[in-house]
Amino acid sequence: MFSLVEGAIPAFKTFGLKFIFNNQWNPTSGKENYGALPFIAGTIITSLAALIISLPLSFSASLFLGEYYRGTRLAQIIGMMVDLLAGIPSIVYGLWGFYVLRPLLIDLGLPNQGFGIFTASIILAIMIIPYATSLSNEIISMVPNELKEAAYSLGATRFEVIFNVIVPSARSGIIAGYILSFGRALGETMAVTMLIGNTNIVPKSFFSTGNTMASVIANQFGEAEGLKLSSLIAIGLLLFVITGIINAVGKFIIKKME
Amino acid sequence: MNAAQNKISHDNLNLRTAKDRWVKYIVIFLSAITISPIILIIFKLVAKGYRQISFDFIINTPPNTFEAMTAQNNGELIPGGIANGITGTLLMVVMASVLAIPVGVISGVYLYENQGKRLANITRNVSDILQGVPSIVLGLISYLWIVKNITNGFSALAGSVSLSIMMLPMIIRSTEETLKMIPQTIKEAALALGVPYYKVILRVLLPTGVSGLLTGILLGLSRILGETAPLMLTALGSSIINFNITKPTSAVPLLIWEFYNDPNMIDLIWSSSLLLMAMVLFLNIISKQIAAST
Numbered sequence: 077m078f079s080l081v082e083g084a085i086p087a088f089k090t091f092g093l094k095f096i097f098n099n100q101w102n103p104t105s106g107k108e109n110y111g112a113l114p115f116i117a118g119t120i121i122t123s124l125a126a127l128i129i130s131l132p133l134s135f136s137a138s139l140f141l142g143e144y145y146r147g148t149r150l151a152q153i154i155g156m157m158v159d160l161l162a163g164i165p166s167i168v169y170g171l172w173g174f175y176v177l178r179p180l181l182i183d184l185g186l187p188n189q190g191f192g193i194f195t196a197s198i199i200l201a202i203m204i205i206p207y208a209t210s211l212s213n214e215i216i217s218m219v220p221n222e223l224k225e226a227a228y229s230l231g232a233t234r235f236e237v238i239f240n241v242i243v244p245s246a247r248s249g250i251i252a253g254y255i256l257s258f259g260r261a262l263g264e265t266m267a268v269t270m271l272i273g274n275t276n277i278v279p280k281s282f283f284s285t286g287n288t289m290a291s292v293i294a295n296q297f298g299e300a301e302g303l304k305l306s307s308l309i310a311i312g313l314l315l316f317v318i319t320g321i322i323n324a325v326g327k328f329i330i331k332k333m334e
Numbered sequence: 335m336n337a338a339q340n341k342i343s344h345d346n347l348n349l350r351t352a353k354d355r356w357v358k359y360i361v362i363f364l365s366a367i368t369i370s371p372i373i374l375i376i377f378k379l380v381a382k383g384y385r386q387i388s389f390d391f392i393i394n395t396p397p398n399t400f401e402a403m404t405a406q407n408n409g410e411l412i413p414g415g416i417a418n419g420i421t422g423t424l425l426m427v428v429m430a431s432v433l434a435i436p437v438g439v440i441s442g443v444y445l446y447e448n449q450g451k452r453l454a455n456i457t458r459n460v461s462d463i464l465q466g467v468p469s470i471v472l473g474l475i476s477y478l479w480i481v482k483n484i485t486n487g488f489s490a491l492a493g494s495v496s497l498s499i500m501m502l503p504m505i506i507r508s509t510e511e512t513l514k515m516i517p518q519t520i521k522e523a524a525l526a527l528g529v530p531y532y533k534v535i536l537r538v539l540l541p542t543g544v545s546g547l548l549t550g551i552l553l554g555l556s557r558i559l560g561e562t563a564p565l566m567l568t569a570l571g572s573s574i575i576n577f578n579i580t581k582p583t584s585a586v587p588l589l590i591w592e593f594y595n596d597p598n599m600i601d602l603i604w605s606s607s608l609l610l611m612a613m614v615l616f617l618n619i620i621s622k623q624i625a626a627s628t
Contacts, residue, residue: 165561172374205368235354
């Protein structure tokens with residue numbers, strides 16, 4: 077961590093704190109000017125969008141596993157498949173997104189040959205589903221049976237039990253689960269790099285192309301040296317700090333519940 | 335209760351059960367969408383990649399672009415395989431395990447034996463933070479440590495170091511969690527017999543928890559096996575089989591990335607991905623089996 081700071085010093089020395097808010101990324105020698113804003117914006121937009129897309133899916137899956145079909149063989153199989161989603165390497169997601177999802181989105185009329193924030197968010201959403209699902213599934217299964225039985229004995233339907241008993245008592249755990257999976261989405265590299273379009277600008281719309289902090293490092297590291305290298309390392313440091321804060325918040329909520 | 339009231343509450347009940355049923359259908363439907371990608375991805379990989387998988391694929395190095403182009407124009411299979419990737423992946427994963435497993439297990443035992451102490455809490459928090467660090471940042475760190483200072487160039491060693499940092503927190507955590515589940519009485523029985531403390535750890539605690547440890551290690555392996563981003567910054571890739579840890583080395587995910595950037599190699603992408611997925615899922619399922627059998 078110390079060496080990250082050390083490597084980032086030249087960039088911060090040249091650009092100062094403006095590095096974070098500068099929206100230029102100009103590698104022309106002589107006029108070199110680097111700023112992290114396009115990538116910070118791209119990272120947060122894609123990850124937030126991924127979180128929103130994955131929310132209904134992983135919430136349903138965790139209800140399916142932790143409530144409706146809890147303890148059955150079907151839930152075991154489905155649970156295993158959701159876990160396997162976590163095992164697929166990032167680059168395979170990228171390939172699938174490139175060769176399967178992208179043509180589909182082009183047919184639906186997406187601009188930029190299907191590259192962009194939206195495509196990357198969908199793949200990211202699929203990638204974080206297993207984390208969000210397994211965390212909220214665990215919390216939902218932990219809701220005491222007495223609470224649910226009390227509600228049932230008052231004549232509540234299952235839907236009412238879920239939204240009036242289970243969700244409120246598991247709320248903070250579920251939120252923590254989503255925060256942690258958001259942290260995961262922030263740092264994903266390969267799949268995003270292959271799908272986001274890699275343009276170094278602050279994305280103008282949800283369907284435009286962009287770049288994330290992780291993907292700009294992966295893309296430009298090979299030819300980088302000097303000030304550019306230092307700027308990339310500084311972006312890495314920022315990414316580290318952001319994910320660290322997000323994870324700390326998630327862990328803190330979980331700890332407070334215990 | 336008069337008839338009108340009766341009817342109202344009856345309607346109300348119908349509405350409530352209807353809502354209940356619809357929510358259930360929606361949950362089932364969305365769950366089906368949730369698991370569909372895994373089926374689609376595996377199906378796609380098998381459908382596109384199975385033709386290339388053969389013994390030659392495992393023992394040969396990749397063709398150059400021209401060979402691949404000629405073969406594709408003639409409608410033949412692309413010759414060659416990914417031997418350099420497979421050996422590179424094995425080399426780096428084994429080295430990463432050698433670095434991470436002893437340190438991880440020892441730290442896990444330390445955390446377990448020193449519950450609630452200050453230094454142990456700090457260690458646990460650092461390990462938790464490490465688990466959340468994006469893999470590409472780990473690649474950067476390993477680049478700054480190893481590539482710039484030790485091997486003076488991209489190397490397998492740098493790749494292994496970044497992978498081992500990734501694996502470390504998983505092993506620490508699974509060691510600690512496993513040891514916590516072992517009944518205190520077993521440990522106390524050994525101590526009561528006058529067994530020295532280090533022997534209690536080596537002969538009683540670790541053997542009892544071995545299946546839990548193994549699960550953690552296998553899950554860690556399956557995670558680093560498919561990692562691409564940190565290797566791009568550290569091991570770089572190489573077109574020949576390389577066992578020298580100070581030289582650039584290829585890996586299966588790195589080769590997939592290279593094939594992806596070369597339009598003539600498309601067929602090789604699918605078969606290498608299939609192979610990689612098979613390895614990852616195999617490790618994943620084995621570790622789940624071990625966990626389930628205890």
